[in-house]
Amino acid sequence: MSCLQTVTDYGLRSLGYGERLLPRSDFTLCQQFTLIGSGLIWNVYFGVLALAAGFFLATALALGKGARARVIRKPSEWFIFIFRGSPLFIQFFFAYFLFLSLKSVHPVFDPFSSAWLGALVVLFFNTAAYSAEIFYGALKSIPRGDVEAADAYGMSGWPRFRRIIWPTMLRLAWPGYTNEAIFLFHATTLVFFSGFPAQQQKGDALYYARYFADQTFNPFVPYPILAGYFILLTLAIIGLFGLVNRHLNRHLPPEQRRKIRLRPNLIR
Amino acid sequence: MFSFCTDPATLSDLPWMACYLTTGKHLNFYWAFGTVLLLLAITAPAALAFGFAGASAARSRFAPLSLVGKTYIAIVRGVPDIAFFLFFVIALDQGLEYLKHQWVCPDWDQAIRQGNDFIVCQAAKVPLGTSPQWVHKTYSFFVAAFTFAIVFGAFAANVLYGAMRAVPRSQLETAEAYGMSQRQTFRRIVVPQMWVYALPGLSNLWMVLIKSTPLLFLLGVEDIVYWARELGGSKTPRFTDYPHGDWRMWYFLVLLVFYLAFTRVSEVVLDRLMARLTLGQATTGGEAQRRAET
Secondary structure (H helix, E strand, O other), X not given: XXXXXXXXXXXXXXXXXXXXXXXXXXXXXHHHHHHHHHHHHHHHHHHHHHHHHHHHHHHHHHHHHOOOOHHHHHHHHXXXXXXXXXXXXXXXXXXXXXXXXXXXXXXXXXXXXXXXHHHHHHHHHHHHHHXXXXXXHHHHOXXXXXXXXXXXXXXXXXXXXXXXXXXXXXXXXXXXXXXXXXXXXXXXXXXXXXXXOOHHHOOOHHHHHHHHHHHHOOOOOHHHHHHHHHXXXXXXXXXXXXXXXXXXXXXXXXXXXXXXXXXXXXXX | OOHHHHOHHHOOHXXXXXXXXXXXXXXXXXXXXXXXXXXXXXXXXHHHHXXXXXXXXXXXXXXXXXXXXXXXXXXXXXXXXXXXHHHHHHHHHHHHHHHHHHHHOOOOOOOOEEOOEEXXXXXXXXXXXXXXXXXXXXXXXXXXXXXXXHHHHHHHHHHHHHHHHHOOHHHHHHHHHOOOOXXXXXXXXXXXXXXXXXXXXXXXXXXXXXXXXXXXXXXXXXXXXXXXXXXXXXXXXXXXXXXXOOOHHHHHHHHXXXXXXXXXXXXXXXXXXXXXXXOOOOOHHHHHHHHHHO
C-alpha cells in the first residue's frame, strides 16, 4: 500500500472519515505519521477554541480581580484559585462525571459528556483562569503616567479602558500569554486520558501515539513523531503571536519593545 | 471495622455511611493519599539534587560537561510532559531489562527486538515474573518516582541555573579579591545566596509538582485517581454489601478539595519561607523589609 493511499485512508480518521479499522500489524512509518497527524486536528480544535473564548473571560476575570467591590473581586479570585490550584487532570475527571450525572437530570447535558464539548468547557475555564492571572499582573503594572495622561485628556470609563488600559495591558501581558497558549496546546493531550472516552477510536495525537506504542512495544518511534508535531505546532504559535506582539508594540522604539521569551512548559 | 457493621442492609443512613467509609477498600483509598505524599517527599529532594547537578554542569567551564547540562535542560522543555512520562517509563523499563539481559544471559543468540516485540530471557525480567505482588508494586512506584525526579530535575536545573547567574557580580568579584578559588567562591558565595533568587521559581515548581501527582495513575500505580474510579463506580447488591449508584463525581470532588487545600497550605508556608530568606538580602524585597522594621 502506497503512502498516498494511507494518507487518504487515515488522514481524517480522527474525525471518523476514511478507513474504519486502525492498522493492526506491519506498522509503517507512514501510517504512524498520518494517524498521529490526524489526531493533531483535535489538539488544534481544543486549543484554538478554548484560547479564543478564554481570552474574553480572562479579561473579565482580570478586571474583576482588580475591582474594588468585594462582590466582584471575591468570586473572580475564587474562580482563578480553583482552576489554578487543582490539577487539570482531576478537573477533567470531575467535570466528566458531573456531566454524566447531569445527563440524567436533563437531556440538555447530553453533548457535554462527550469530549468535543465537555473537555472544551473545562479547557476554556482553565485557560481563562491562567490567562486572567497573567492579565491581572499586567493590569497592576500599567505605568501610572499612561493613566494620568488619559485623565488629563478628559477620558474616563469605557473610552479610557478601550483606548489606554486594555491595549497597554495586552502589550505587557503578551509574552506571558504566548507561553500560556503554548502550554494550553500541550495540555490538550490530557483530554483522552481522563474520563472522556474516545468514541470509535477517534482520538487526539497522543491517543494514536500511545496506540502505536502499545501495539509495537516500541516508544522510540511514535513519541518522537508526536514531539516533532508539537514542536511544529509550537513554532506556528510563536510565529502567530509574534506578529500580534509586533502589532501591539508598533508605537515603541525598537529597544523598548518587549520580546517574547520562551519559558519552560510545566504540567498543569 | 465497627461491630455493628455485620449486616449493612439493615442500617440507617449515618451508621451505614460510617461502615461504608471504613471498608477495606476505603482504607486502601486513604493509604493512597499517603502514597502521594510519599512520592512528593521522595521526588522533591531528588529533583532538587538532579537540578543542582544539571545547573552546575551547565555552568561548568569544561565544554562537554556544560553541553550535557544544557541538553538535559533543553530536552524536557520542548515536549509535552505527559508524552515524556509515557515515553520515559517504557524506555527506562526496557533499558534496565536490556542491561540485565546482557549481564545474566550472555549466550542468548536471538535478537532482542523481534519486529514489534521486545524479548529478553526470563531471568532478565525486571522484576522477575515469579516475585511477589508487593515487589511489582514497589518497583512501579520507584520507576514513577524516578521519572518524576528526572523531569522535575530538568525544570529545577533551569531555575537554579538562572538563580546562580542572578547572584550579583560584585559579590563574586569580592570573593576573588579575597583570594578564593573558583570552587570556594561557588561553595561559599554562590550557593548560599542563590536560594533567594531561586525560591520564587522553586515554589512555583513545587505547586506544579503537587498538581502533577495524578499522573501516577498513568504510570500504573494504584493511586488516589485509581481508587476514586474504582470505589465510585456504581455497585449492585450482587457484588457488595454496600450497593450505591454512580458516586464517582463525589469522589473526584474530594480529590479536588484535597488538592486545593494542599496548594493553599503550601502557598502560606512558602510565603513565610520567602519572607525569611529575603531578610538582609540586597533585593527590593529585602529593602522593603528593612524599611518596615525601622
